[in-house]
Amino acid sequence: MDSAVTVSDLVVDRGTRRVLKGLSFAVPTGQVTGLLGPSGSGKTTLMRALVGVQKVHSGEVTVLGEPAGSPGLRARVGYVTQSPSVYEDLSVRENVRYFAALYGMGAREAEAALNDVGLGDHAGQLVRDLSGGQRGRASLACALVGCPELLVLDEPTVGLDPVLRVELWERFHALADAGTTLIVSSHVMDEAGRCDRLLLLRDGDLLADESPDRLRATSGTDDLEEAFLTLIRNRQEVAA
Numbered sequence: 001m002d003s004a005v006t007v008s009d010l011v012v013d014r015g016t017r018r019v020l021k022g023l024s025f026a027v028p029t030g031q032v033t034g035l036l037g038p039s040g041s042g043k044t045t046l047m048r049a050l051v052g053v054q055k056v057h058s059g060e061v062t063v064l065g066e067p068a069g070s071p072g073l074r075a076r077v078g079y080v081t082q083s084p085s086v087y088e089d090l091s092v093r094e095n096v097r098y099f100a101a102l103y104g105m106g107a108r109e110a111e112a113a114l115n116d117v118g119l120g121d122h123a124g125q126l127v128r129d130l131s132g133g134q135r136g137r138a139s140l141a142c143a144l145v146g147c148p149e150l151l152v153l154d155e156p157t158v159g160l161d162p163v164l165r166v167e168l169w170e171r172f173h174a175l176a177d178a179g180t181t182l183i184v185s186s187h188v189m190d191e192a193g194r195c196d197r198l199l200l201l202r203d204g205d206l207l208a209d210e211s212p213d214r215l216r217a218t219s220g221t222d223d224l225e226e227a228f229l230t231l232i233r234n235r236q237e238v239a240a
């Protein structure tokens with residue numbers, strides 16, 4: 001299968017800390033790849049490197065056949081940060097239509113993106129009057145509307161109720177089925193099971209790069225949280 005992203009020996013320092021310690025992996029096209037790991041393990045830093053906004057110490061990051069951050073990737077890659085990046089003084093609809101226009105899309109696509117994230121009923125509301133979870137979804141709609149080939153989503157389901165979470169995951173898989181590649185970070189292990197493939201990060205190292213089923217099989221447990229802990233223990237034993 002083609003790779004949408006390949007990363008070789010990626011090393012990133014932030015401040016005086018080495019945050020990513022030589023990561024190498026490939027992300028298959030048209031799948032949902034989960035980036036899982038505890039708080040501070042380097043998920044956001046890795047996503048920033050993928051979209052080309054992170055200074056890297058060494059290594060190579062290739063996205064859709066071009067070096068990460070190349071101008072040609074701007075319309076092909078969507079990135080939704082943890083803090084919503086939408087205009088507070090515009091309505092949800094105005095925000096989504098604005099981003100639609102930047103991508104050469106129209107009002108129809110904007111309405112579809114609004115409905116995809118469950119904000120159809122709040123379209124006329126100013127962003128500053130939305131709840132935190134609604135703002136996050138408004139941000140997501142602004143990324144979806146451009147139909148990027150690669151979507152990088154930093155914890156998109158934080159603060160969402162279970163029904164909306166399930167709906168969004170269904171939407172992610174529908175996009176993947178249509179050929180979009182998604183990289184979705186989370187530190188909620190129950191979301192790991194919804195991914196086609198998992199990258200498990202800990203302290204800037206890649207602990208695993210497998211499907212959830214394979215991870216369950218190799219660690220001998222059906223519980224992905226337990227599987228993650230088993231991997232950590234095995235690593236510690238090897239290091240000792």
Ligand SMILES: Nc1ncnc2c1ncn2[C@@H]1O[C@H](COP(=O)(O)OP(=O)(O)OP(=O)(O)O)[C@@H](O)[C@H]1O
Binds near residue numbers: 041
């Ligand atoms: N601007 C910065 N300067 C120095 N260190 C930073 C900076 N940003 C992040 N770090 C450090 O880099 C490490 C990785 O942070 P990162 O945000 O990538 O983790 P994360 O896995 O996304 O965490 P979370 O799940 O809490 O969002 C952390 O130890 C963090 O303190």
